[in-house]
Amino acid sequence: MYVDDGTIFGCGVSHIHSAKLVRTGFAEITWWLARNGLKSDPNKSEFISFAPNMSKDRIGGVVTDIHLLDTYADYGVRRSEVICYLGVFIHHKFK
DSSP, rough: OOSSSSSOOOOOHHHHHHHHHHHHHHHHHHHHHTTOOOOOOOOGGGBBOOOOOOHHHHHHOOOOEEEEEEOOEEEEBBOSEEETTTTTTEEETTO
């Protein structure tokens, strides 16, 4: 049994707040996975963030990596400029 193309979405007043929401969601999901004899694959984890143009002064700088804590390990995931989700390539500036 496995999950393919799962997504955790965090939306907040700043990049840091959004990253905290994602970390919390990831911890809850990996806790559920561990209870059911499953685990996440760090090699398939990606992280991307979005913000309106010219918003750095209002919401702070971009988070460049996110530290994820799994039941089995903890690891950092670097921010990607482009990710592929369900066969669609998504750019951090939606280009």
